Amino acid sequence: MNIYSWNVNGIRSALKKGFEEWFASTAPDILCLQEVRAEENQVPDTLRNPEGYFTYWNACKRKKGYSGVAVYTRIEPDMVNYGFDIDEFDEEGRVLQLVFPDWVLNSIYFPNGGSGDDRLDYKLRFYDAFLENSLRWLANGKHVLTVGDYNTCHKEIDIARPKENENISGFLPIERAWMDKYVENGFVDTFRNLHPDTREAYTWWSNRFGARARNVGWRLDYAFVDEALMPNVLNSEIHSSVQGSDHCPISIELEPPFAPIPIKPASVDAEI
Template identity: 45%
Template sequence: MEDDIMKFVSWNVNGLRAVLKKGFEQTAMDLDADAICIQETKMHEGQATVNLPGYHQYWNYADRPGYSGTAIFTKHEPVDVTYGIGVDEYDHEGRVITLEYQTYYLLTSYTPNSGQELKRLDYRDGWDAAFSTYVNELAAKKPVIFCGDLNVAHEEIDLKNPKTNHQHAGFTDTERDNFTALLGTGFTDSFRHFYPDLTGQYSWWSYRFNARKNNAGWRIDYFVVSTPLMAKVTDAKILNDVLGSDHCPVALETEVLD
């Protein structure tokens, strides 16, 4: 990695214990990121050991075994770490970790899925409001980089089949409008900033119907950046050649922060 560039990676691994058996540690070391933000670890403390020399490790676990969960592996020790968003209703599923640095916050988020038949859409709607409040409170102090599986394809360009998936989980008007509103509070979808019209760029594919082979996917994994900090962002990427999960990693490159 160039000395004057920082690299951040986000990846929903869909079960860390499973992906450890597929070479996760080597993949992580090869990515050589300053920070690797993980979603959907599906484990509790002590159920797996991740050997990443040179990285500090931070974990947030769901109360429910084998469900949700997040982690951040970072080369740079933060000045403070926060788990959750400070709202009890949403803080039992291990969905958020926030690292505070001198000049910015780095946050990993695994946003709740609205579920089959949208059974959890009301919960998700409440989450979106609470999460927006949380990141805006942070952004009032210093710029924020938040990333993760946000479980929304924002625009029709962000999924292969928008017409047939309209009002399905991850592509409801509610979820899309909430994301639009969040961006409107002072945040930028980094990938679309650099590639506003690029099609066929996805980060998740169903395990069914040869979806990944046919690139019938959704872009639901993001790096979202406080708009003033975008002046330091040099690129955003989708690393769709990295295998091991039904999601691929996404990456953000910036000038050196802190």
């Protein structure tokens, strides 16, 4: 099962840069898009209802043309959630959560904390709400796979110029500390697990100063799984040659079936 994830930085812009051709040639089992910045009725019918896919969109309710996520899946989910049932987060259209019999897929466009202290606080509270939600699913015996733009580089290896950016949102100590906490709670960065020493592997580049051509980038996009699901991960890749956005796609290949995970008491209320 191949799952792709891509922050397209505006689906209408990506459509002008070959997105539909890329989608058709890649033919993933599941495609998760972030920062679509559009509503479903603003894209061609061929993208609203592509043959062979169930399609789900979650647009920002607070401001048109901002944020937004979409998922295309060949496998019909049992249920779809459009957030964490927390209004201040859900109204920005950042989450699509597909619930399958023994696993949960999150496609998430995590907030950027770079526009002031209020947004950094918002980002960190969003992170905590997401982690709590993930732990609840684990406590209920479902594997959790999360793909998307986390908007944080975890380690120095994940950013081209760590020293120059240590005071910039996306690489702040407090953001990286949350990533540490996330990993400590049993979630695995699949790319780094399979490619522990790979350097210059980035997923976002500034549009300024020819950053992409010089590969001066940040690894902001991830595929994380719970520890018990990691044995089913066959590969986790970054597709840096794919153009059309300031981000590039990432992918993860999973091999079902997924073994049941031990149900153990969680540190949060385990009721979904």
